[in-house]
Amino acid sequence: MTGTAEHPHPHPHLSPRHHTRLFVGGVFTEPAESAAPGRSAESAGPARSGGGDVIEVVSPHSETVIGRVPHASPADVDRAVTAARTAFDSGVWAGLPLDERIAVVTRIKDGLAARHEELAALISAQNGSPYSWSVLAQALGAVMVWDSAIAVARAFPHEEARTGVLGPLLVRREPVGVVAAVVPWNVPQFTAAAKLAPALLAGCSVILKPAPETPLDAYVLAEVAAGAGLPEGVLSVLPAGAGTAEYLVGHPGVDKVSFTGSVAAGKRVMEVAARHLSRVTLELGGKSAAIVLPDADLDAAVAGIVPSAWMNNGQACVAQTRVLAPRSHYDEIADRLAAAAAALVTGDPLDPATQVGPLVTRRQRDRSLDYIALGVHEGAKVLAGGGRPAAPDTGWYVEPTLLGDVDNGMRVAREEIFGPVVCLLPYDDEEQAVRIADDSDYGLSGSVWTGDLERGLAVARRVRTGTYCVNTFSLDMYGPFGGCKDSGMGREFGPEGYAEYLEQKTIHLPAGTVPADHVTPS
Template identity: 50%
Template sequence: MTTIDYPELYIGGGWSRPATSDRIQVTSPTTEEVIGSVPAGSTQDVDRAVAAARAAFDDPQGWSTWEPKQRAEVLERFASELEARAGELSRRVSMQNGMPIWLAEQFEGGFPPVLLRYFSDLMVNAPDVDSRPGMLGGTALVRRRPIGVVGAIVPWNVPQAISFLKLAPALAAGCTVVIKPAEETVLDAFLTAEAAAAAGLPDGVLNIVPGGRDTGAYLVEHPDIDKVSFTGSTAAGRKIAETCGRLLRPVTLELGGKSAAILLDDVDLSASMESLFGATLLNNGQICWLNTRVLAPTSRYDEVVDALTGLASSLTVGDPLDPETKIGPLVSSRQRDRVEGYIAKGKAEGGRMTTGGKRPSSVDAGWFVEPTIFADVDNNATISREEIFGPVLSVIPFRDEAEALAIANDSEYGLGGTVWSADVDHAADIAAKVKSGTVGVNHYTNEPVAPFGGIKNSGMGRELGPEGLHAFQHLHTVYLPPAG
């Protein structure tokens, strides 16, 4: 097959030679063949990218000083250029990380333009100044200003949507950005660069430097970075938080999860299966907010186990570019080994595997694991405590709603969650008691207008909603004297 290869990096508004000859090779998780390559960013490349972003931000007539409507016009062109490339963006993501193409078309092709337009509209409609009568006789004028140069680090699981959780509000606010995509998913990031160039995004406003952990660490601690936004593992997030704390640098962290789906005793299982799939096994289990603990009432426990077993065993496993595929491969052989290790641990600790647990016989290559259901486990099992990041669910029984809440809240994570019931109002009351940043009722969807993020080991700060915009702004106050 023809590979997708880029010789240069996107820095300062154009394509430029990298500082070294090192390259990142991208391997298909479906065929295990090399499908493309890009330059590996070095510390020198990060320096150039940050310098370009700094110059663009500090320009007295530059991006940060433009009226929101001016920036919105450019971001509308950016959204249109992304839409023109949506099919290829979706295909590249699917080829790189195994995301089923129908899902990539929604998340990776469809969501970024929505976010660009949403945050642009927020800025255009935001008041320029908040004038507050003072208690001491004067007036306080409060304004929101762009925070500066942003270092954004993005994971491989939903690379385009997560990139624009950061890019859209940062750019709308007037910030400039250096983004480091994950090594597994770089080909889509370079297509985004092409869209930015075609849209006429000013030089230095967006810079893309791919690389590994060392590149990311160098970006985080770079002296000319004003704000860090990171999505990834809790372990990496802790290190970034430590660095930013020492530097007194603002940081947003969206980290791991081990969310719970609480199925109340009146849940309509047959009507909920499609939405339950979306909340538990979407993207081959490779999403941080997925509800990989399913809590079922003892009165219906066997029924729930049977229903989930039937769902998992019916899902088509195969080539993610096939529109009929529901479960594609995991992103890498290392990730497959990790997931298989957890499956082995689940069995060793006494869990009853009702379906899955092995590599599918229907494929000859690729890093596939069948969707797997474990019954007869409690909340203390390793597979109930630790984030697996694969298509593995633990079904845990509860006696009453109080115990269900106790189990759901007994986790070091707090990112997502759902409550399922025929009574939406009652489910919403239960959802309000779940200790998590977000909870869905009878479904789970990241709604652009509402803040998304976690508590506990799932991170700090919020993306999406006005709160997601405010994360890329700082407050500036002017005190006016009393009249006369």
Template identity: 50%
Template sequence: MKHEYPRLFIGGDWVEAASCDVNVVTGAATEQPIGRTPLGTPTDIDAAVRAARRAFDTPGWSDLTPADRADTLDRFAAALLARGDVIAPLVSSENGMPISRSIAANVKSPAAALTYYANLARTLPLEEERPSFTGGVTRVRREPVGVVGAIVPWNYPVMLAMMKIAPALAAGCTVVLKPAVETALDANVLAEAAAAAGLPAGVLNVVPGGREASQALVAHPDVGKIAFTGSTPVGRDIAQVCGRLLRPVTLELGGKSAAVVLEDADLASTAAGLATASFPNNGQTCYASTRILAPRSRYAETLEAVTETARSLVVGDPLDPATDIGPVVSARQRESIEGYLAQGRAAGARITTGGARPSHLDRGWYLEPTVFGDVSNDMVIAREEIFGPVVVVIPYADDRDAVRLANDSDFGLAGSVWSADVERANAVARRISTGSVGVNGYALDLASPFGGYKDSGLGRELGPEGLAAYFQLKSVFQPNH
């Protein structure tokens, strides 16, 4: 196999794992092994946390000036970019992400996040004086929370890791990264980049593992904060543990976001935009606008436009730059999606395109991009996160009804509004109960907070708010004499 990692990156070195268990990573398009890593255990997690704690407690990373840490983050960004030719195709092989998206999502954007937080660290004061109401002054200090346990999923493995690593390191924290087993290989390339950038030993540790490793990290007594991206049920379990321990936690969870197509929208440009907003990364995207709300007066033509757009997407090898839709990450994930397709049909929804495995591909976990029409918002396919290339088109009566339907969801992560009138679109966007909304498009903004309402999570990542999450505040009072 091409990508062999027989050891774990802990304490600045590649060390033997506590167990002989091996994690074999299988290619989503080939169904063949592409590499392997050790399968981390709670013992390995303990070793990684202790290494991170030593790196935090001893004079070193947390004692550097913000400018010195920022310089290291800049070198980390450069080392990541230098490995782009390895990382981007590796992630595409692991989880099926089309290479055109992987270059941006797993190389350029993570490097940009490091640079962004490096620049923010250089300008953010760690201490400020405030006049005290009792006389004298109070110095308010920002201090790093300590060891951060970062647990990330397989769909955007490098970027989601860096949304935690970059602000944590900028704040002076140290990190134990627990990547998903499906995308454990790229996490080791990330570790190689960190070492090449000169991160001190123990500042970043990488332990791939399953549920037991995650549970050990969440509950470890030397961890100061947990940052998790993943499913809502797992997020609830993590929140319960962190609540009992009174441990800070950031949770970026599931979504079932609405794309509100207003009556005056240009359907050609809207449908083209929905190709990106609704089907990113083969639908394996938490913020994807998978509920498309269309006005009744234009429902048939909206459904037709969305159907034609989905039908035009090229399904194929994720390493081919011409591919729009690659395979989903695993056989189990495809089976889960196919279960939702069956539920949709049974509920009376109508598939207008897709709904099957592509006939021209006999290997790989592929599914055709699928559009459901005649959907009501109470159907399972309209309420649960499918996490595949499947969208539903739901009719609404007027703008007020569109907002009602958009908000009639357990989730509130993202969404989009499409209109020829930007002011009208923004007025609708303000009424949608969700963490972020795009107008005539959707994209994450590194400089703005990202996170969810309701079952979509707690806290925010990205922007200055993402850095603030890795500080604790101390007030030092000094009276007048």
């Protein structure tokens, strides 16, 4: 039976948060009194409304209100885009030397680092992430994203010389303009950092749209940014639901949209942004496969797969939610994974002992339970978990669940559940394992576990995903991250992710004007 964290530890940084103002263009200001014509605040889609234009943040553990923030309307979007457009076009930020932008962004990074425990507690309280995981992955992970982006920007070739067919060329990379950054609720600070850090360093102005489930940590980010020295207009933070998000990404004043979320929402973002040919980066879902080869060290493989499969309560796009086991070792792997799942401690996300917390909403809990029932109906066997834990009495909890005897044609193997439900699939040989791993609409992540590194690399080169791991599981901020197929388009992190916020410009010069080794910073 799944363990339970019985003694919650109230966190000193956590108290109810109620905000009445929005962060528009770098200033905390009252929300617009009315929405744009034909688009009310209600139609803009507040997910948790306590009065039409207010988002109520509900704890997934206690099911009580722990905060309130204004629900941004299309009129607020208009104000934020106008401020961002004015700031960008004036050059007040983009026109600064790179070193000066780096200094401001470094102050943001340091301010977030100083408040990382507060951020971790707020995120855990909003979306149920275990606090120990939130400290490392939600808060300090975000700081690492800011830090790596600074290093990438400092070394990036913003202008370089080339020898053309008709004469010398200068190739410049210039900021793309006004960016709409739409982030999800599962890793709100991490994904915000993945968008804000490179965009700001490149010289862009940004409107950040946090998810309505997790707006409270975004106010900490706004407070830190307000004290870091960003010029007026460069950054806005607008919590809102899907309607306001659609109005933002389709706004004619937005040059680029960076979105992280579901496949369905990503397709809609691309469709709406196309009206004005806004550039789009999409980081969407995943159904990643961990392949255990027959020669793998099973102790090491299970120890590596368990945290990557049930991470963040299964609410992670990169989670290894399909485990492929050779038939020769299937029973042993099934027993080991089932025992490990049953030993995971479920409970209050703010309890340091908790390893699996509640799902973010009742809707997400019910979705996971429905998928478990569907899997059993399709012929899968529940090897661990399978329902709601006996305790706590409140909260949107699902036991860490392992479904065995899963066929890759089953819906539980093909659709992203986004909960603590992992599928175990048997395979006959390595060729079949690669085919099963690739037989997915998604292509975001994956891993292979083997006693032969070269064999693992051969598998890694064959599976079609944006990220892959051999005998480990990680996500490094210096390498490009993103997906293929339905997992998205474009990349975040590293120089490739930074380049997503830059436009390319070629300047043609007369012969002999520029030496071949000429390179200048931004």
